[in-house]
Amino acid sequence: MGLDLQNERNLTMLTDFYELTMSNGYLESGMDDKIGVFDMFFRKIPDGGGYAIFAGLEQLVEYMNNLRFTQEDVDYLRGKHIFSEAFLDYLLHFRFTCDVWAAKEGEPVFPGEPVVIVRGPVIQAQLVETMVLLTVNHQSLLATKANRVVRAAAGRPVMEFGSRRAQSYDGAILGARAAYIGGCAATACTIADRDYHIPATGTMAHSWVQMFDSEYEAFKTYAEIYPDSCTLLVDTYNVIKSGIPNAIKVFNEVVIPRGYRPAGIRIDSGDIAYLSKKARKMLDEAGLTDCKIVASNSLDEYIIRDLITQGAKVDSFGVGENLITSKSDPVFGGVYKLVAIQEGEHYIPKIKISETVEKITNPGFKQVWRFFDKDTHQAIADYVTEFGEEVDTSKPITIFDPNATWKKQTLENVYAVPVLEQVFAEGRSLYTPLSLQQLQNYCLEQVDHLWEEVKRFENPHRYYVDLSPSLWRMKRDLLEKVNTF
Amino acid sequence: MGLDLQNERNLTMLTDFYELTMSNGYLESGMDDKIGVFDMFFRKIPDGGGYAIFAGLEQLVEYMNNLRFTQEDVDYLRGKHIFSEAFLDYLLHFRFTCDVWAAKEGEPVFPGEPVVIVRGPVIQAQLVETMVLLTVNHQSLLATKANRVVRAAAGRPVMEFGSRRAQSYDGAILGARAAYIGGCAATACTIADRDYHIPATGTMAHSWVQMFDSEYEAFKTYAEIYPDSCTLLVDTYNVIKSGIPNAIKVFNEVVIPRGYRPAGIRIDSGDIAYLSKKARKMLDEAGLTDCKIVASNSLDEYIIRDLITQGAKVDSFGVGENLITSKSDPVFGGVYKLVAIQEGEHYIPKIKISETVEKITNPGFKQVWRFFDKDTHQAIADYVTEFGEEVDTSKPITIFDPNATWKKQTLENVYAVPVLEQVFAEGRSLYTPLSLQQLQNYCLEQVDHLWEEVKRFENPHRYYVDLSPSLWRMKRDLLEKVNTF
Numbered sequence: 001m002g003l004d005l006q007n008e009r010n011l012t013m014l015t016d017f018y019e020l021t022m023s024n025g026y027l028e029s030g031m032d033d034k035i036g037v038f039d040m041f042f043r044k045i046p047d048g049g050g051y052a053i054f055a056g057l058e059q060l061v062e063y064m065n066n067l068r069f070t071q072e073d074v075d076y077l078r079g080k081h082i083f084s085e086a087f088l089d090y091l092l093h094f095r096f097t098c099d100v101w102a103a104k105e106g107e108p109v110f111p112g113e114p115v116v117i118v119r120g121p122v123i124q125a126q127l128v129e130t131m132v133l134l135t136v137n138h139q140s141l142l143a144t145k146a147n148r149v150v151r152a153a154a155g156r157p158v159m160e161f162g163s164r165r166a167q168s169y170d171g172a173i174l175g176a177r178a179a180y181i182g183g184c185a186a187t188a189c190t191i192a193d194r195d196y197h198i199p200a201t202g203t204m205a206h207s208w209v210q211m212f213d214s215e216y217e218a219f220k221t222y223a224e225i226y227p228d229s230c231t232l233l234v235d236t237y238n239v240i241k242s243g244i245p246n247a248i249k250v251f252n253e254v255v256i257p258r259g260y261r262p263a264g265i266r267i268d269s270g271d272i273a274y275l276s277k278k279a280r281k282m283l284d285e286a287g288l289t290d291c292k293i294v295a296s297n298s299l300d301e302y303i304i305r306d307l308i309t310q311g312a313k314v315d316s317f318g319v320g321e322n323l324i325t326s327k328s329d330p331v332f333g334g335v336y337k338l339v340a341i342q343e344g345e346h347y348i349p350k351i352k353i354s355e356t357v358e359k360i361t362n363p364g365f366k367q368v369w370r371f372f373d374k375d376t377h378q379a380i381a382d383y384v385t386e387f388g389e390e391v392d393t394s395k396p397i398t399i400f401d402p403n404a405t406w407k408k409q410t411l412e413n414v415y416a417v418p419v420l421e422q423v424f425a426e427g428r429s430l431y432t433p434l435s436l437q438q439l440q441n442y443c444l445e446q447v448d449h450l451w452e453e454v455k456r457f458e459n460p461h462r463y464y465v466d467l468s469p470s471l472w473r474m475k476r477d478l479l480e481k482v483n484t485f
Numbered sequence: 486m487g488l489d490l491q492n493e494r495n496l497t498m499l500t501d502f503y504e505l506t507m508s509n510g511y512l513e514s515g516m517d518d519k520i521g522v523f524d525m526f527f528r529k530i531p532d533g534g535g536y537a538i539f540a541g542l543e544q545l546v547e548y549m550n551n552l553r554f555t556q557e558d559v560d561y562l563r564g565k566h567i568f569s570e571a572f573l574d575y576l577l578h579f580r581f582t583c584d585v586w587a588a589k590e591g592e593p594v595f596p597g598e599p600v601v602i603v604r605g606p607v608i609q610a611q612l613v614e615t616m617v618l619l620t621v622n623h624q625s626l627l628a629t630k631a632n633r634v635v636r637a638a639a640g641r642p643v644m645e646f647g648s649r650r651a652q653s654y655d656g657a658i659l660g661a662r663a664a665y666i667g668g669c670a671a672t673a674c675t676i677a678d679r680d681y682h683i684p685a686t687g688t689m690a691h692s693w694v695q696m697f698d699s700e701y702e703a704f705k706t707y708a709e710i711y712p713d714s715c716t717l718l719v720d721t722y723n724v725i726k727s728g729i730p731n732a733i734k735v736f737n738e739v740v741i742p743r744g745y746r747p748a749g750i751r752i753d754s755g756d757i758a759y760l761s762k763k764a765r766k767m768l769d770e771a772g773l774t775d776c777k778i779v780a781s782n783s784l785d786e787y788i789i790r791d792l793i794t795q796g797a798k799v800d801s802f803g804v805g806e807n808l809i810t811s812k813s814d815p816v817f818g819g820v821y822k823l824v825a826i827q828e829g830e831h832y833i834p835k836i837k838i839s840e841t842v843e844k845i846t847n848p849g850f851k852q853v854w855r856f857f858d859k860d861t862h863q864a865i866a867d868y869v870t871e872f873g874e875e876v877d878t879s880k881p882i883t884i885f886d887p888n889a890t891w892k893k894q895t896l897e898n899v900y901a902v903p904v905l906e907q908v909f910a911e912g913r914s915l916y917t918p919l920s921l922q923q924l925q926n927y928c929l930e931q932v933d934h935l936w937e938e939v940k941r942f943e944n945p946h947r948y949y950v951d952l953s954p955s956l957w958r959m960k961r962d963l964l965e966k967v968n969t970f
Contacts, residue, residue, distance in 0.1 A: 009494065013676040014657065016648055018687030020675060021711065025689075029706045031696065038692070076679050082711065122696060129690075133649035134657060141652075163501055164618035165816050167626075168660065170653035172499065172619060190505060191498040194561050202503030204510075205614075207523070207823040210835045211516065211607060221514045226506065226567065237838055237967065269839060321816045330815040331650050331806045338692040350695045353722055354754060482722065 012067050015130045020077065023123045024087040032090070032123040035342035037365045040116035040132055042109075043358055046144055046329040050460025051108040051450060053147050053443055054115050055178045056139030058105065061423060061431045063131050067096045090123075098124050100424035101367075105434075106143070106181050106443030107419065108450060112358075112465045113368045113384055115140075115334070117420060120427075122341075129336045138171070139178035141332035142324070146182030147447060148457065149319055152301035154308060157185035157316040159201055161296060162324025175324045181439045188318070196436055203229075203266070209236040216246045223254035230255050231264040231294065239267060239275050240282075248286045264292035264315070272297060273310040280313035294318060300328065301457065340365045351478045357403065363478055364471055368419035371397075371411055372449065379449045380414060381464035386471055391416045399466040402475070409464070497552050500615045505562065508608045509572040517575075517608040520827035522850045525601035525617055527594075528843055531629055531814040535945025536593040536935060538632050538928055539600050540663045541624030543590065546908060546916045548616050552581045575608075583609050585909035586852075590919075591628070591666050591928030592904065593935060597843075597950045598853045598869050600625075600819070602905060604827075605912075614821045623656070624663035626817035627809070631667030632932060633942065634804055637786035639793060642670035642801040644686055646781060647809025660809045666924045673803070681921060688714075688751070694721040701731045708739035715740050716749040716779065724752060724760050725767075733771045749777035749800070757782060758795040765798035779803060785813065786942065825850045836963045842888065847952065849959055853904035856882075856896055857934065864934045865899060866949035871956055876901045884951040887960070894949075 026032045045052050069091040077083050077091070098120025109115050116132055118125045150158050160179040166172035176184075176192035186199040193200035204222060212218035215237055223230045232250065234243025244265065251262040265283070267275050272295045283291045295307070296318030304317055321327055339361060340347040349363035365387040371380045381399055385391060393416050401407040423431045434442075453461035467475065511517045530537050554576040562568050562576070583605025594600050601617055603610045635643050645664040651657035661669075661677035671684040678685035689707060697703035700722055708715045717735065719728025729750065736747035750768070752760050757780045768776045780792070781803030789802055806812055824846060825832040834848035850872040856865045866884055870876060878901050886892040908916045919927075938946035952960065 009654075011654060011676070013679055014648070014654060015675050016646075016673040016687050017675050017678070017685040018673065018689055021687060022689055022693050025693065025707055025710050026696075028710045034696070036692075036696065073679065082714065122692075126690075126692065130649050134651060134654065137650055138653045138656070161501075163499070164615050164821075165622055165818065166619060167652035167810065167815070168623045168655035169494075169496060169499060169619065170655045171623070174653050188501040188503065190500050190502050191496070193502070194498055194558070200502040202501050202506060204503055204507055205611075206837050207521075207607075207611065207614075208507050208510065210823045210837065211511075211519070211521070211826065222510060225510050225513045229567065269844075321818070325652065325810075325815045327815055330652070330810045330812055333650065333806070336649075338695045341696065352691050352695065359754075 010066060010068065010070065011063055011131065012069055013073055014134070015127055019127050019129055021082065022126050024083045026123045026126070027087045027090060028084055032121055034122050035120060036122040036125050036338055037117065037119045037340040037342070037347065038125050038129070038336055039114035039339045039361070039366070040136060040334050040336045041112060041114050042332065042334045043111050044333055045111060046141060046326060046332060047148065048458070049144065049148060050454035050456060050463060051110060051447070052140055052332070053143035053182050054103040054107045054109045054136070054140055055105050055143035055181050056135040056174075057102050057423065057431070058433060059139070059174065060102070060116070060132060060135045061429055063135065064096055064100065064128065064424060065429055067094065067128070069094050095427060096124060097121065097427040098128070098424060099422065099426065101420040101422050103419050104421065104442065106439045106446065108379070108446050109419070110382055110463050110465045112362065113382055114366055114420065117366070119365065133334050133336055137332040137334045139174060139181075140334070141326050141330070142175045142178035143182035143443070144332070145323055145326040146179035146184050147443065148301040149304065149323055150183030151455065152304040152308075153317055156314065158183070159316060159318045160184045160187040160189070160323055161318040162320040163189045165321035166324045172324065177436065179323060180436050181443055183440060183444055185316070198436060203231040204233050206233065206236045209233060215242055216249065219246050219250040220254055223250045227255050227258045227260045229263050230260070231266055231292075233266045233268060234279070235267050235269045239270060240278055244279050244282050248282065248288065251288060251291065252286070262288055262291040264294050266294040266296060266318070268296050270297070272314065273307055273312040276313040277311065292316065296320070298322065305457075337361045339363050349474050349478055351475065351482060353479070353482055360479070362467065362471070362475060364474055366471065369416040370419050371414040371416055374413045374415055377449055378451060379463075380411060381409070381466060382419065383416065383466055383468060384471060385468040386474075389468055389470065399464065401464070402467045402472055405472075495551060495553065495555065496548055496616065497554055498558055499619070500612055504612050504614055506567065507611050509568045511608045511611070512572045512575060513569055517606055519607050520605060521607040521610050521823055522602065522604045522825040522827070522832065523610050523614070523821055524599035524824045524846070524851070525621060525819050525821045526597060526599050527817065527819045528596050529818055530596060531626060531811060531817060532633065533943070534629065534633060535939040535941060535948060536595060536932075537625055537817070538628035538667050539588040539592045539594045539621070539625055540590050540628035540666050541620040541659075542587050542908065542916070543918060544624070544659065545587070545601070545617060545620045546914055548620065549581055549585065549613065549909060550914055552579065552613070554579050580912060581609060582606065582912040583613070583909060584907065584911065586905040586907050588904050589906065589927065591924045591931065593864070593931050594904070595867055595948050595950045597847065598867055599851055599905065602851070604850065618819050618821055622817040622819045624659060624666075625819070626811050626815070627660045627663035628667035628928070629817070630808055630811040631664035631669050632928065633786040634789065634808055635668030636940065637789040637793075638802055641799065643668070644801060644803045645669045645672040645674070645808055646803040647805040648674045650806035651809045657809065662921065664808060665921050666928055668925060668929055670801070683921060688716040689718050691718065691721045694718060700727055701734065704731050704735040705739055708735045712740050712743045712745045714748050715745070716751055716777075718753060719750045719764070720752050720754045724755060725763055729764050729767050733767065733773065736773060736776065737771070747773055747776040749779050751779040751781060751803070753781050755782070757799065758792050758797040761798040762796065777801065781805070783807065790942075822846045824848050834959050834963055836960065836967060838964070838967055845964070847956070847960060848963055849956055851956065854901040855904050856899040856901050859898045859900055862934055863936060864948075865896060866894070866951060867904065868901065868951055868953060869956060870953040871959075874953055874955065884949065886949070887952045887957055890957075
């Protein structure tokens with residue numbers, strides 16, 4: 001499950017410096033044992049989409065399992081001359097004891113609801129903020145983007161081809177992982193196959209073709225080495241006049257006589273709609289109706305949708321920089337906010353005020369429920385409650401828009417499923433790793449349960465994320481109390 | 486110099502799968518000893534800027550120094566059932582023997598000129614393609630973006646605050662490194678300080694303030710722990726009515742009585758122009774004229790420029806997601822192309838044709854020269870020559886636009902400096918690591934040598950990258966020979 005990659009690296013120190021100054025402050029002011037509850041949530045879905053795909057949990061669990069400060073870390077921090085010896089000693093003997101809840105990888109998630117909750121001593125819960133956000137933001141961004149691209153391809157396989165344009169090494173490797181969860185069929189990234197078992201694929205670059213005196217000779221040599229998996233790149237010189245005729249010649253002279261069928265041709269430049277139709281015709285006329293056409297030139301979900309609308313004859317798509325960086329919207333804006341402090345048996349809810357209404361946080365220690373229709377299993381709405389609050393679907397439930405309470409809806413014939421599962425109990429992992437294939441299957445199934453209107457690329461229907469009445473009252477009361485300026 | 490991070494990880498397998506199929510193909514077809522020359526270059530400067538900043542070389546050198554395939558790698562590849570045993574054995578005993586030239590980190594570089602050249606057995610030069618591009622693309626992207634932001638700040642320090650929104654772990658860590666080369670003064674990323682000695686900075690988040698019963702108590706507690714470096718976050722509730730009055734009170738009650746001066750306040754939301762002016766006035770009236778104001782709310786080079794134009798009283802800027810992902814243009818589009826094959830003593834130039842003129846490659850084994858004015862030391866133009874071609878600046882030199890040869894310019898009173906330096910000779914590193922401070926100094930000095938017109942954010946003057954007459958003729962002859970369809 002790719003544990004090696006993380007075990008080799010101790011990422012405990014990948015934390016914002018203020019997490020350390022605050023943690024030292026909590027200890028110095030005797031607040032280190034205070035139990036806080038922090039929510040990770042996001043406010044905006046990338047690309048204006050209707051849902052995001054949650055991802056990165058496995059790496060987050062590995063990070064939390066491996067949390068430890070080395071003597072070198074502590075010596076380095078001592079050199080800053082601002083941390084107390086008591087704090088440095090605390091770090092040297094650091095043991096993670098928080099409770100953590102999280103959505104499942106591959107789960108569709110929505111703005112305003114917690115997707116990760118960390119409850120524990122504030123000194124610890126504060127320290128993990130940066131890595132909770134960094135890990136989940138990155139992989140959720142790419143799983144969300146990949147899912148858009150995969151839906152645009154309407155059943156045709158999408159291959160992640162972006163390593164060379166990724167934002168650094170993990171950007172490529174874990175990006176390929178997230179893209180697979182979102183629905184990609186394969187990657188070009190070899191190490192992602194070795195470590196995460198994502199099928200790696202790839203045949204030749206233009207340099208292979210240029211290396212030979214002629215395109216024909218380049219194709220022929222390649223076909224002799226790989227007769228059983230021969231996909232030829234046909235656009236080094238001229239697709240129609242040279243690339244496809246040479247490919248057909250080599251398929252007939254080398255591949256077929258050895259008892260194989262040609263795997264495919266790849267087109268990496270030019271007008272893919274025009275060229276693929278022309279290529280299909282030429283291949284079919286040569287009797288190579290089973291030879292696939294792969295396209296790979298600055299593709300994204302919009303271009304793929306357009307190509308299909310225009311009748312392009314493409315069997316699979318290789319998508320590079322636009323996917324691996326989520327180029328059109330490269331930030332998943334998850335935030336991590338204190339929502340409650342435990343006092344004895346009770347939680348004191350905490351709120352962060354903002355002049356922008358959407359930026360006001362939802363206070364309290366919470367759970368998220370998803371309502372599904374009992375007959376169609378369509379997801380109807382998410383319902384955020386206090387943690388431990390009972391959700392009784394045996395009777396009709398009235399839900400309302402928290403920002404416009406007159407917008408009500410009464411749900412009948414539904415069942416409720418908790419969105420967040422506990423993954424750490426007092427620092428012990430409860431997490432069971434699943435294969436990436438299982439995570440992808442889960443993602444695609446759950447997206448199937450969303451209404452088509454929520455899945456539109458442009459102006460999708462806003463999926464409801466409502467608050468339970470008691471949570472809504474808690475927020476209103478806090479707002480009225482705080483807003484006394 | 487951060488070598489630990491890389492030594493812990495073997496990134497040899499971070500390569501596109503087709504590099505391996507091609508390399509196996511070169512070996513199988515007896516071409517593995519053929520010497521090829523590959524150029525990395527780019528076609529477009531991010532954000533429509535006038536120059537890019539080259540970065541990532543140190544990590545590229547570390548990667549090349551550490552290139553090796555483990556028994557596990559070879560076993561994994563054997564399981565694909567497409568590689569020959571001879572190739573797998575070759576990998577097991579792999580030794581890097583290429584020559585490599587590269588620009589210096591921090592160097593302004595321009596479209597169409599090589600920034601990295603790899604010369605060596607094609608089987609090896611092909612294998613490193615993915616990592617050459619991935620490493621240089623990512624860090625050059627962020628050094629370029631950081632340099633824009635730093636220039637907008639016009640002398641005010643810029644702090645890189647984006648770890649939580651970075652595209653994965655190296656995106657944060659090496660992103661902070663590249664941002665420092667581009668001119669940032671500090672980072673929030675602790676591990677980047679530990680490993681790369683980039684000053685890490687940070688004080689408190691909103692959660693610190695929320696953790697206490699009142700903002701005043703939160704500030705007071707913090708000031709008691711950090712009286713000598715006390716920067717207070719003043720926007721948790723209301724900057725003007727609560728945050729600044731509480732900060733002033735605590736500075737007067739806790740910081741000053743202990744013999745320190747208040748370090749600063751930070752504003753992280755709202756209208757920074759309005760709030761910072763108001764805050765400056767309040768602080769000044771309280772006699773705290775030396776208390777700095779830090780701003781940090783979704784900033785980028787345009788917002789910072791506008792804030793300064795509007796007279797915002799900001800002393801330093803914390804820049805997050807817009808910098809660490811280069812959000813407005815998150816891809817540096819470097820490519821890696823075969824430009825020549827060695828035959829005996831000679832080089833056979835190679836070209837990649839495209840219907841788009843700018844996508845046609847410059848063939849041949851090359852060097853890049855930069856002409857500077859002897860009196861002003863302004864950079865006038867880059868001049869791409871054949872490798873070993875003499876550039877004689879003792880006489881006037883006429884340069885011309887390679888795409889519009891009637892556009893000529895005769896240079897006098899100039900000197901020429903080679904842009905590319907050799908960093909590997911037959912696989913042995915010639916690279917001398919420099920401190921990040923030295924790289925930043927170099928970057929800022931070299932940017933100073935560019936004309937103001939080249940440094941404009943919008944529609945900058947296009948800096949000349951011209952070809953020597955013999956290189957231009959080589960390209961023309963190849964184009965005429967190839968384009969026979």
